[in-house]
Amino acid sequence: MQEFFSPVSKSVLGHRELLPENVLGKQLRIHNGRNGFPELEGCKFALFGVRENRNDTDFNGSYPVFDSIRKSLYALFPGNWNYNISDLGDINPGETVSDTYFAVTTVVKALLHKKVIPIMLGGSQDLTYAVYRAYDDFGKMINYVNIDSKFDIGDAEAPISNVSYVGRMVIDKPYNLFNYSVVGYQSYFNAADEISLLERLYFDAYRLGEITNEIQLVEPLTRDADIISLDISAIKGTELSYINNSSPNGLDGREVCAIARYAGISNKVSFFGVFEINNFENAPSASMLIAQIIWYFIEGVNYRIDDGEFVSDSDFKSYKVPVQNDVLLFKKSLKTQRWWIELPFIPEGNNKLKRHTLLPCTYQDYVSACNQEIPERWLKARRKNEI
Template sequence: MEFDFLSPVNDELLDEIKSLNPQTIGANIRLHTDRSGIPELEGVNVAIFGVRENRRAERPENKPDFSNLRKQFYGLFPGNWKLKLADLGDIEPGATVEDTYFAVQNLVESLIKQDIIPIILGGGQDLIYAQYRAYDNLDQMVNLVNIDKRFDLGDAEKMISNQSYVGKIVVDQPYNLFNYSAVGYQTYFNSQDEIELMERLFFEAYRLGEVTSDIALMEPIFRSANIVGMDLGAIDSAAMNSAYFNSPNGFNGREICALSRYAGISDKVSSFGVYEYQGNLGDLANMLVAQIIWYFIEGVNYRTNENTISAKKEFTKYQVPIDDEILVFFKSPVSGRWWIEIPFLSNVNTKLKRHTLLPCSEEDYLEACNQVIPERWYKAKRKNEV
């Protein structure tokens, strides 16, 4: 793989690794080093790389440095994983921000084509745009889940920034986006215009309090995602112990790690980005981000591959008549997870080629039995019709 825009892990970290317990992640991960170059990716399941780009962030002078984050992550012990990991080093900022986007897009696309899940450590969250564009040549509609206090829709007519990339994703061709879900938004950080636009586009939005009151209800949201992005600003400042993230409200350490694990365990998620890493965060923040990455990989390790046609043949089917509709639910006998069918409209030009199973919860099935149509099904069906 020729990616000469990647810079290696620095030599000081290599010296640190030599002193680690031989069972730690750092002693077993394949590394991009100055001496040996980019590692062999045959058999690798998850590849981590940093992107030191933040020119479109609020504080562009705080160029991210992931050295201490790597030190914290390498020192962790893996779970009972069957996965092979690689650290590809960092993408340095290009001559223009668009050059950086191009590098990220190409690297993510290449890794996905090799069945390797990229974990992107990034500066400005506008890098999600490049993560999304990596799917342009993969011939599929994608669902994007964003863990963030803001929707980041912004003004699509203006230059892309870390708070306006979703608008660009919606309006720029090619159109690959089927659904956008915002997890953990806080109303006072979002204008009413943006809240109303989310409704008009049939996108999904879950308030911070709604998520934290029963975090397990978010599992189906991540199960339908292809791309997951996380803004570190969604975490409360106390958990990060950093003045940069200046919001007293947000997810705590346990909650953000639970969401990360849901992202990892989803059979569909093929790329994961952690953004708004600024400068060189303190030890506590770096340890939390290291654990966020750890929980994502832990989730990947325990995937059940229920997204295959053969697995779906084993599902138990339930039909629920509501008014003039018949809702079709499926339940996995292995994991106990639920799905609901979105019917394909043959007269509509869409990349949804067949009946699509939308992840849902048992509560959705029970509500349907009480003649209440699940909101996620309604929004997905409406998006298929427009």
């Protein structure tokens, strides 16, 4: 896969030489002109950029550059991590966008097979479609969490773009998408018919106000996710400089870093990407925020704890709650204190839930069930399996 990559720029490598010895940049395995492509054996993470944004509906002929983000990331001190991290360099735009998609799918698939977590810096967010297609050969349904101000469903019959790629994930074969969750959407950026469509498909959508009022709502979503992508339009303009996002509303730096840490802590997340990046050379605070988001994701992975398969009674505690005509079974991990709710297997359904028998939830979901309120995510997941 190394044929797809160009080395990290000399400007970044020169900046790295001026940094203190213990910073992250001095510990990375870096693709450079002198030593060539880095060794992936024993690596936990592979950072790379994709300089593709031609399917951006606002494409103006310029391509993203990630040098300033790398300079900010390299200058950070690592946590107490025992992981090797590689910087593979950048995938440049192919002759066509489809060529770039092919390169992204090939690279992500190869990294997943090597048990390496890809961390992507991307141009337009339609690149997530190419990431999604990398999971085709793994024989499992995929959960995708999108941190975004918009749904990005769009017109699935129209050419793919950064505002319609999710629609293609839904309708294109092979059908691997089990659940799609949007975190931090803002209603005035989304058409009413898209909101209705999301409800009819039993997908999850959390408004910005819900997330800022209770950031813990994100944790069960990330715990059940395979792919997580962040559109920087979800972040308020003051955090990035208004050159990169004109919206006055959105997640602040602390909130988006907390979400990144939740994503890392999840035992299932195998891809993390940040998209809609422009050239941040004149916006150092934006570069530093993206660098810190990546830092918190890696930090989260460092604190992953395997809750097990809930086979041994010594690993969990069960709670049966009669609600209306159902009896809901909750399970609480004794290792992490995290909660799950069991979904009934429906043999006459499409059986998508074979690997989704336990749905991550919160303690508040348990309390609500005790008050005779069925958790909405449980209802959606059950109805989805009955279709």
